[in-house]
Amino acid sequence: MRRRPVRRHERQGAAAPTAAAVPDRRRARLRDPVRLLRAAHPGGRPAGPARTAALTVPPARVPLGVLDRVLLREAARAPHESYLHIGGAVVLTGTPPTAAELGGLVTAAVRRVPVLTYRLGGRWPRAWWEPDPGFDPAEHVEVVDAEPGEDAHRAVTRAVATRPLRRDRPLWGLLLVRGCADGYALCYRAHHAFQDGVAAGRTAAALLGASRLPAPRPVEPGPPVAAVTKGVPDLLRLARRAGRLPEQPTGPRDPHLVRLDADLFGGAGATVFQVVLAALATALHDWGPGPGPGPVPRRGLGAVVPVSVHPAGSCLGNRVVLIPVDLPAAEPAACLARVVAQTRLPRLARCRAARGLVDRMPLWTARLVAAVLRWAWRGRIAVTAVRAGAALPGEVFPVPPMVPPLGGLVAVVHGGSGVVVSLEFPGRRDVDELGRLLHRAVVDLGRLDPGRADTSRFDLGRPAGPGGSAAR
Template identity: 35%
Template sequence: MHAPHLGTDGGPPTPVPMGTADLAYHLAMRGEPLPAGFLFAFSGPVPTLASVRARVAERAHRIPALRYRIDREGRAFSRVEGIDVERHVHEAWLPGDDDGSGAGRLMLSHPPGGDDRPPWDVWLVHGPGGEHSLCYRTDHTLQDGIGAAHTARALLDDDPVGGPPGYHGGRPTARGLASAAGALAASFRHSDKPAFDVPLSGRTGLCQTVVPVARLRAVGRAHGATVNDVFLAALAHAVGTWHRKNTGAAHPPLPVAVPMSVRAPGEECVPGNRIVVARVLLPCDAPSPRHALSRVVARSDGMRTGRLRESLRLMQTAGPRGIGARVGTRVVNGRAVAGPVSSVNFGTALVHQGNAAHRSVVWSGLGAGIRCLVTLTSQHDTACLAVIHDEALTTADELPDLWLASLLDLEQP
């Protein structure tokens, strides 16, 4: 689909057929909504609900993704002509939210939409001591994390420019295609992930921790790694330590789903999921964080040089979308992987009515038997690790501190 230009009033077409990834979410959730979005935490002056609604009313009709509802029977996105801002912008009070995670749990507690409206909303959440959050929420069938990042900035930022860079694709390689085919075949085999193979409770918890981005970059420079490599390596060792602490046994390499954006310049705020998903084994059996990092770096280098992202994109679009979507549901579900592991760099801090957010978090609900989702969201000089988990993982709230301990180990000379 040609991307409607952000800032036009009448351009978005209707209807827009679901893409392969959109349909995969729709099938995986059996038509039920899956909440996803961004949370921005602030200190200082708290905006009024009226002022937030005024900002949204001024901008929403010019942002293409906000103009669509999900036609689940037609497997398409249908444009709406009007937006009733009072039904999309809400307010809540969480005076006991001392660690800042309560707003995220509130956003996960019930799905957006529920009628013929576009499935998005904005929440002004009041916390203790003048802390507050602005939350942009949507249905994952309609929008991926990078799309949500651009839409949240376009909707709420005083100067809505910047954000995650667009994807500039190349040609797939034979090596990449072979790797993609191998990962697909592996998803049909038994996946050994004992720390996550527990009966689902259906209740979702969230825990998080915050670190300076500079720490992640410094470790990356010292080891020839990216921030994402450091994130994954520390997570792998944290999971291994967590499992060993609880069971006394080593954890085998952990299959996770790593979403990668293919959202091109000009598609920043169009509806739909512009992603492919790679199946990656986290080296939870590594004897140290440094060993884990060396293995993650080798894997990441192979993915880049082999152009795995381009190969996955070709495989996703080469055949009928129904077949591609069903393959996608096979790759990303609680039998095949522990869950998604995602890293998003939001860019410069979101500024709303002159006040800069001091933290941002991308999050999503759980579905398709997934027990755990881990995200790392960078904004300006701060990164937030969030662990969204089924409460059957009763000690999952230990993972953020274990991740910090692994990061500290990587920082040692």
């Protein structure tokens, strides 16, 4: 049996060295802010004001990811800074809270949700995420009034477009819109470089609830090079020119909402997101020429589906992989079959590998890839989805980002008893007609025989049933 070696301080009869006596090269290993904070306050979270300057040990800096840097540059190309905002809003009734009450909510949440205090630090290109030493909750709460007769969705869209996020503060905000025709709206929004959809959803849920999120940490190393190379084919497919729309975003955003009953998705045997993708392909085919700049291509369109790969609890930075999906011009059953074939689990695994490939790129290479993708995506459609909390008391609608090269944006939010789809196609003035066609296509897909679909291949959630949904 091996004996434990006797340490030098034990031979000399001295006490074990303290952290103060540890040499500098070893002391650096002990500077784990979470571990030290827990050691200093073993009975629970420390008391004190919300400002990060009150923390005895400042959290470490977090390097910007490659996609964070690319999106910060893309924001400068957009017609307005708000094109790169992402988040969601809930419509409520009753007496709205005051600005002071919302400020108190943020103050109480900061120690549970430390990502709220992180801002851009350093100078470009050597920038990073770091805690804001002068964090003030009041600077992240805004209260605006809707115009007479304005509904919550239009009022939130207008308010977001006229209120940029300050670069010298954490890139998020809590927006209260009062006096809407359907109540009042509470909107959480963040810069798309600061958070992707999953990260923004987790943060908003923790901010408005009572859950905790861990302190931000640097991104873990990606998969090995041998695994990363598997993502090359899908990355090349993203750069392929596909059927596209002719118009680009140039002016104020004007998204259109389509509200769908969750019961409509019970018969297709697919997830909510897959049904919406297939219905969108059918609706776009039927949409055809309109009073806008030109017709929708009859051969179908190329779509990009972003999927977040944030680890559990991670909420800082953009960790999205992009899945290229073709929206075919075919009858409903064939559309659904082809959409399902493109959203299988092995496909998502390959796209995760492509994300690892992007993480390993030098910044100059990532800029070159971004330039190629801008050329390839001109006129493509982005289709994204997020699951809302089932316990939310009101309707939830998305506040999605609109990256300039895209020709259209479709965002799906589902949870509770309904599904809300946001449609945005700059240059087309008949988007409401596309909404009616989408609703009709969802109804038609809901009448399909579930046995005609291979549910074992479904990704992006479980097959949806009556009263339930499964998109991400």
